[in-house]
Amino acid sequence: MGKAKRIEKIKCIRCPLGCTLKIKISEDGIEIEGNRCPRGVEFAMQELKDPMRILTTSVKVVGGKLPLVSVKTSGTVPRSKIHDLMGHIKKIKIRAPIKIGDVIEKNILGLGVDLVATRDCDER
Amino acid sequence: MLVVGAGAAGMAAAKGASEKGAHVLLVDNEEWIGGILQQCIHNGFGVHRYKKELTGPEFAAELKSEIPSDVEVKTGTFAHEIVPNEKRAILVSREGIEEVSYESLVYATGARERTFQSLMVPGTRPAGIYTAGQAQRLINIEGYLPGKRALVLGSGDVGLIMARRMYLEGMEVVGVVERLPYPGGLRRNVKQCLEDFDIPLYLSHTVIRVEGYPRLEKVIVAKVDGNFRPIPGTEREFHVDTLVVSVGLIPVKKLVADFVKVRSGVLVSSSGQTSVDSIFAAGNVTTIFDLVDYVAKEGEKAGRSAALLAKGEFRGERLPIRKGKGVKILHPEWYDPSVPLSVYLRVEKPMEKALIRVGKYEIEAEDLTPAEMVNVDVEPPCESEVSVSVTEV
Incomplete structure (x- = not known):
């Protein structure tokens, strides 16, 4: 076992348990401790490479009972793209009715994930 | 059976009760069911119950789909009074005043937010000060931004989530202020809401004064000592037009507080029963989860128990649970040997490694903080009194 060059502590955000992950980076590779499930290892590796997040926000609704409908990305997106995504989503307007799970925009900004509604919105 | 409040606890209670054969009336004063979940558009809900990560509205929709169709739902309906001796309740809606009788009742009214006014902070009383839930409703449901430049007081989960939400919607968020030496919310939220966007967290700090009129202009913050007293000379000014406060939740127990035993919330046994046999309670009205x-x-457990009571098949025992060393908050108040015991606790101080004792059971735990509730499920302990304690090891 080579000497640990660097030890980082991060909080796993894959679920509300919030495990403290100890990432030991040495000449032999990367070792992860403190995870209570395999998703912790996955999360830590991704966090080192390129942090990924699910984005949740809302889009404007035209002709709906509510002025907005809540949305999320169908999968994770690079954290570094969140600003671009927010700028893009701000311009979207969608006509009611909307059903939970409806795809609002496919392959948003070419990131390979869709923007989907997370709530129903009936017509006014 | 009557269920008051159609948030997560009430919806689950309606489901549990209906499945045990009760005829259920579920009422809520909002125009929709789902309670506060509908404005919590962020994800992280449902990891235990549905084994997947959902947003608040999605969790509400899943739970709603579990409610059998014979449950009668009335929205826009406010429970005005409960008369426990006669087992009847007075409901008010646009259609008028209605009296219903019940065999058993589940009280699931949730919690409200502690307000800025209750903190007695000196200064003007300007516009621009919101509770986190108010700001959340404005942004996520109504489509308005509360202001341009914000400071958040209190690092509970809603405060952290609102810091991120305001930031993403284009507001400037200058920081989150917390009087405790550790964050109040889940650690994952400190990471993904603040650290991800370089929003500073000021621990051991509090707001000592607000200035500006009619709109908020300035918030003065100071470091506090171990007794939360501001330390002179540590003041710092934030020029903001918005202050969002997330300083705790208070169970809404008013309707039953005159006749059931309460402390900060409505006290219940492990089956959800209050000190009055026919009244059950669940969710944030009992303790803040x-x-x-x-x-x-x-909620589901309380609904099932209440349904069995209505059918005359529920005995209902209340054996004491004693709060031992290291435990700050303990729930429930009593245990009922007829159901498995689910204990919820908050520790007094952060502990790296700890031993949790629930009666004869010992459970090892790691990385405990008061901000994070611990849930321990055990078989009924079969003892006349159960003691719960946490020791650091």
């Missing part, structure tokens, strides 16, 4: 998954679990 971290996870909606726990709320739904307790």
Whole structure:
């Protein structure tokens, strides 16, 4: 076992348990401790490479009972793209009715994930 | 059976009760069911109950789909009074005043937010000061931004989530102020809401004064000592037009507080029964839970117990649970040997490694903080009194 060059502590955000992950980076590779499930290892590796997040926000609704409908990305997106995504989503307007799970925009900004509604919105 | 409140606890109670054969009336004063979940558009809900990560509205929709169709739902309906001796309730809606009688009742009215006014902070009383839930409703449901430049007081989960939400919607968020030496919310939220966007967290700090009129202009913040007293000379000014406060939740127990035993919330046994046999309670009106998954679990249990009581098949025992060393908050108040015991606790101080004792059971735990509720499920302990303690090892 080579000497640990660097030890980082991060909080796993894959679920509300919030495990403290100890990432030991040495000449032999990367070792992860403190995870209570395999998703912790996955999360830590991704966090080192390129942090990924699910984005949740809302889009404007035209002709709906509510002025907005809540949305999320169908999968994770690079954290570094969140600003671009927010700028893009701000311009979207969608006509009611909307059903939970409806795809609002496919392959948003070419990131390979869709923007989907997370709530129903009936017509006014 | 009557269920008051159609948030997570009430919806789950309606489901549990209906499945045990009760005829259920579920009422809520909002125009929709789902309670506060509908404005919590962020994800992280349902990891325990549905084994997947959902947003608040999605969790509400899942739970709603579990409610059998014979449950009668009335929205826009406010429970005005409960008369426990006669087992009847007075409901008010646009259609008028209505009296209903019940065999058993589940009280699931949730919690409200502690307000800035209750903190007695000196200064003007300007516009621009919101509770986190108010700001959340404005942004996520109504489509308005509360202001341009914001400071958040209190690092509970809603405060952290609103810091991120305001930031993403284009507001400037200058920081989150917390009087405790550790964050009040889940650690994952400190990471993904603040650290991800370089929003500073000021621990051991509090707001000592607000200035500006009619709109908020300035918030003065100071470091506090171990007794939360501001330390002179540590003041710092934030020029903001918005202050969002997330300083705790208070169970809404008013309707039953005159006749059931209460402390900060409505006291219940592990089956959800209050000190009055025919009245059950669940969710944030009993104690403030971290996870909606726990709320739904307790709601479902209370609903089942209440349905069995209505059929005359529920005995209902209340054996004491004693709060031992290291435990700051303990729930429930009593245990009922007829159901498995689910204990919820908050520790007094952060502990790296700890031993949790629930009666004869010993459970090892790691990385405990008061901000994070611990849930321990055990078989009924079969003892006349159960003691719960946490020791650091």
